[in-house]
Amino acid sequence: MGFPLRSILKANDLRGGVPEQWDAPQARALGVAFAEICDAEAAVVGHDMRVSGPSLADAFIDGLTSQGIDAIDLGMCSTDAAYFASGTRELPGAMITASHNPAGDNGMKVMGARARPIGRDTGLAQMVDRAEQLLSDDAAPSPAVPGRPGKRESWAVFPDYAAYLRSLVDLSGIAPVRIAIDAGNGMGGLVAEAVFGDAAGLAPLPIEIIPLYFEPDGTFPNHPPNPLDPANTRDVARAVKETGADLGLAFDGDADRCFVIDEKGQVTSPSAIAAIVASGLIARESEVRTPVIIHNLIVSKIVPEMIKAAGATPIRSQVGHAFIKEIMAQQGAVFGAEHSAHYYFRDFFFADTGILAAMHLLAQRDKAGRTVSELTDFYQPYTASGELNSRVADTAKAIDRIRQTFAEDEAAGIVKLDTLDGLTIDHWDSPPRWWANVRASNTEPLLRLNVEAADADIMVKVRDGIAQVLKSGEQGE
Numbered sequence: 001m002g003f004p005l006r007s008i009l010k011a012n013d014l015r016g017g018v019p020e021q022w023d024a025p026q027a028r029a030l031g032v033a034f035a036e037i038c039d040a041e042a043a044v045v046g047h048d049m050r051v052s053g054p055s056l057a058d059a060f061i062d063g064l065t066s067q068g069i070d071a072i073d074l075g076m077c078s079t080d081a082a083y084f085a086s087g088t089r090e091l092p093g094a095m096i097t098a099s100h101n102p103a104g105d106n107g108m109k110v111m112g113a114r115a116r117p118i119g120r121d122t123g124l125a126q127m128v129d130r131a132e133q134l135l136s137d138d139a140a141p142s143p144a145v146p147g148r149p150g151k152r153e154s155w156a157v158f159p160d161y162a163a164y165l166r167s168l169v170d171l172s173g174i175a176p177v178r179i180a181i182d183a184g185n186g187m188g189g190l191v192a193e194a195v196f197g198d199a200a201g202l203a204p205l206p207i208e209i210i211p212l213y214f215e216p217d218g219t220f221p222n223h224p225p226n227p228l229d230p231a232n233t234r235d236v237a238r239a240v241k242e243t244g245a246d247l248g249l250a251f252d253g254d255a256d257r258c259f260v261i262d263e264k265g266q267v268t269s270p271s272a273i274a275a276i277v278a279s280g281l282i283a284r285e286s287e288v289r290t291p292v293i294i295h296n297l298i299v300s301k302i303v304p305e306m307i308k309a310a311g312a313t314p315i316r317s318q319v320g321h322a323f324i325k326e327i328m329a330q331q332g333a334v335f336g337a338e339h340s341a342h343y344y345f346r347d348f349f350f351a352d353t354g355i356l357a358a359m360h361l362l363a364q365r366d367k368a369g370r371t372v373s374e375l376t377d378f379y380q381p382y383t384a385s386g387e388l389n390s391r392v393a394d395t396a397k398a399i400d401r402i403r404q405t406f407a408e409d410e411a412a413g414i415v416k417l418d419t420l421d422g423l424t425i426d427h428w429d430s431p432p433r434w435w436a437n438v439r440a441s442n443t444e445p446l447l448r449l450n451v452e453a454a455d456a457d458i459m460v461k462v463r464d465g466i467a468q469v470l471k472s473g474e475q476g477e
Helices: 024-037 053-066 079-089 124-137 158-168 188-195 234-243 270-285 302-309 321-331 354-368 372-377 395-405 407-411 456-475
Strands: 014-017 042-047 070-076 093-096 105-112 152-154 177-182 207-212 247-251 258-261 292-296 313-317 335-337 343-345 388-390 416-418 423-427 434-440 447-453
Touching: 024 053, 024 105, 024 124, 042 053, 042 079, 053 070, 053 093, 053 105, 070 079, 079 093, 079 105, 079 158, 079 354, 158 188, 158 354, 177 188, 177 234, 177 354, 188 207, 188 247, 188 354, 207 234, 234 247, 234 258, 247 354, 258 270, 258 354, 270 292, 270 302, 270 335, 270 343, 270 354, 270 372, 292 302, 292 321, 302 313, 313 321, 321 335, 321 343, 343 354, 354 372, 388 456, 395 407, 395 423, 395 434, 395 447, 395 456, 434 456, 447 456
Parallel strands: 042 070, 042 093, 070 152, 177 207, 177 247, 292 313, 292 335
Antiparallel strands: 014 105, 093 105, 247 258, 335 343, 388 447, 416 423, 423 434, 434 447
16 A cells, blocks of 8 residues: 655655655655656665665665666765766766655655756656556556666765865865864765865865764754754854854755854854855856856845846746756856755756855855954845744635735835745835745745845834734634
8 A cells, every 4th residue: 555655745856754654665666757757777876864764765776777777876975965976977866865854754856867956847746646656556567678677886976076076166275274063963974074074085174173963863863954943053053162163064964955153153144155155156257257146035135136246147046956956057057045055056067065165165264364254244234034934724825815915015016026936025125125925835834934124123023014914814714
């Protein structure tokens, strides 16, 4: 008896409880379905440190090889290492991970050759539907190459991955720096030791690592692997202050996101990091062309403002890696950023990698001769609410209530409304300057609210007003 795979289908990937929503039989069916749509003779497959990861990866690989597709097994790795493998081998692939979700969850990010994103609307839903059909028919399809099962080979990817990242940003000549790093028992410890340290056999860098929770453990015994929650960055902030480190880094579970803590122990806005990284890349790229930078619609207004001021072109995107990667590839953008601390690079196959963003930050910090707080303060002129999550009975109805609240102001030209992703209300062109976005999460059953204003009092007023509309609407239904 199978599980309804549609229940774990999200906009950009698959995520759900194991074994409540999916398990090895479903993973095998997904492997067969992926073999049918990937149009390749081989694929790369990795998994993170979650307890269910090895069994799900094995089952997915079994499905692949049953169809004559060779599997390059990356074993336990970070998501960006899987992107690297797909990019350099020019092969499609899958990464078994639920990123920052709770320990009982697992999921899958699927990619085409050269780490091209495959989301719900670009093949993932088709793959899920085919897997459901296979499970309901309970009949194995014929191999894609009759009589020849695919081969399985292993690739310890971290040495090649680390060497490639170091080729993009040379940190060998920077002044010595001490970094407290919280891996949250996820993949960040292996990543940091490979790229910043000598675990991958590379020459040492002038970087001293102060490690927190580097041992991969999918039960997350210390705290959840979600640095977006302030409770999960307290330990690294404390370590920065107690050890006098120059900065801190906090990774999510699969290590494709990286949050920065300044030398004062304060968590830095991911939008500020985006602006710093973008400024360096724009300066380099402007020597040959006008750079294009992609940003999602909930980054701080400082990001597009800085991009324009630097002579580059900003382009706004929906939230989610599949959306932003697709636009980056279409536009040839040098960099892309999301306020969730996903950072995307043209030189990394248009894929996201937290450690590369950290490397660019270290290079910019050294070049400027400033502390992290001195660098980031310049790029944090506005007041943001942070992402506020709420559970509502019907996200579409809740968003429509907000739209109706501002309908008269829109008709009068006081605000601008757009529906690129959820609903954005923009009052930035005239005082008091503010904007707000309310949208359904791509990965969880939540409604997300973000507000930013040039004035703290206005931010609070707008935030609380929209929150009250949401609350009163739920009570009235």
